[in-house]
Amino acid sequence: MTREKITLFDTTLRDGQQTPGIDFSVEDKISIAAMLDDFGLDYVEGGYPGANPTDTAFFAKKRTHRARFTAFGMTKRAGVSASNDPGLNQLLQSASDAICLVAKSWDYHVKVALGCTNEENLDAIHDSVKAVVEAGKEALVDCEHFFDGYKANAAYAVACAKTAYEAGARWVVLCDTNGGTQPPEIRAIVSALIEAGVPGTSLGIHAHNDTGQAVANSLAAVEAGVRQIQGTLNGIGERCGNADLTTIIPTLALKDTYADRFETAIDPEKLVELTRLSHAFDELLNRSPNHQAPYVGASAFATKAGIHASALLKDPKTYEHVEPASVGNFRKVMVSDQGGKANFINELKRRGIAVAKDDPKLDRLIEIVKEREATGYAYEGADGSFELLAHRTLGTVPEFFAVESFRVMVERRFDSNGRLKTVSEAVVKMVIDGETVMSVAEGDGPVNALDIALRKDLGKFQREIEDLELADFKVRILNGGTSAITRVLIESTDASGARWWTVGVSENIIDASFQALMDAIIYKLMKNRQLAGQIAAE
């Protein structure tokens, strides 16, 4: 059976740039355009040449090899011809293959925002599309507020879309600009427009996520006949974002209801890079990935629940809607107070630790984890500490060194220049191979001082921990008041690129940090001896 193509249009670099807190440099745009192009998107909309120096510089040359490199901008203004409109001319002169013109299609906006007549707006759409086509570029028209416009004045919204189509626009894109439209309305309005003479093969959908329906609305539009979807990586975009392409792409590819009828330009070999693409993009944005993102989130195929884990290990289909590997993600069976033997056996096996189901030490380990979690520990997020606890309970952990005592001091005082300064100092007394070592260090804060002092002189182990780095530090207060319990999570890394999290819990934040720091160092020494961190490929 032949399948119809759904064209994928990415607006990460244009609508995504309108996300509060996101601001791309030219260099960022070049890298992201290359990622999108390589992944196989049909169109990459790069921004608005002429609107700001970044976008103008970005459009000085073509930035994609395969994808249509698309510039975005307004239709010409009323009262000037297309050839005399400076904004439109900057678009025409950009190094783009295609131009996506934003056009008003709600008569209320024509009156209030543009301040021109309905006819003048239709002329602006017509003349601007013609100018794009005459410049040898492909024309697309984003009909802004199409659905709200249709509800207010259906005849005028349809006239805008038809004018664009008849003037030669390859795609007329229906925008749910305010993001409030619901899937049944999208279906009905798209069907009415197709009925009125604009074919679905020339229609696109651009949905915003203000009611959490951007993906559902995009798919509803496809069901009603549109054949282009606009969206962004990880759903970034104005206000609540746009339709998330990292959800739409696998849904079209992996769900029979769509996959039987439609295809996209994304190869299955590329689909397995989806999780990496999504995370690489977050990395570039310098933000943590959303763990609960469909398909690509770290929790998308994770389970804590013992009942689920037990069935998953018998057959993954019991609790997975698609195979995690199909989108480059992983199954995770986590250990926590919600887990049973199956969770623990699976996680221990993954870490190279064999244990029989009826081994009483396994029951003891589960008991300890459950007891500790009741007091504030969270092992699902502290893989390093879990592994050490497992080794300690099921076998042994060498005693590399012992900390006899530590002291941390925070002092606020005037320095020699008369400036007020807060100084943190730590003293740690350790026994290594029967020898007592005392280290003193100053740090940016008390935990930093303690960390430096702990790692300052580990005697014969010192060289082994030189590449150990503290990558992240998270503090969580588990209940309110001055006697609150504090949980500290520390992420460590070393030259091998491995990362591990360790946990500490105490009424005292320094003590909680000390526990997590100690686990981080011991894990590293175990790892150097291949006694820990031997994770099996998933």
Ligand SMILES: CC(=O)SCCNC(=O)CCNC(=O)[C@H](O)C(C)(C)COP(=O)(O)OP(=O)(O)OC[C@H]1O[C@@H](n2cnc3c(N)ncnc32)[C@H](O)[C@@H]1OP(=O)(O)O
């Ligand atoms: C729904 C969307 O997401 S559309 C995309 C929105 N994105 C952006 O606006 C980002 C880039 N924009 C910009 O940098 C600036 O708005 C510019 C450079 C485009 C224009 O700047 P300015 O000339 O200073 O105008 P300003 O931003 O104040 O107002 C927009 C103008 O465009 C006009 N306009 C808005 N949409 C259209 C349209 N589709 N066709 C023609 N004119 C339009 C408005 O009527 C207004 O005109 P006015 O100044 O005569 O009142």
Ligand SMILES: CC(=O)C(=O)O
């Ligand atoms: C064009 C666009 O971004 C919108 O209407 O939402």
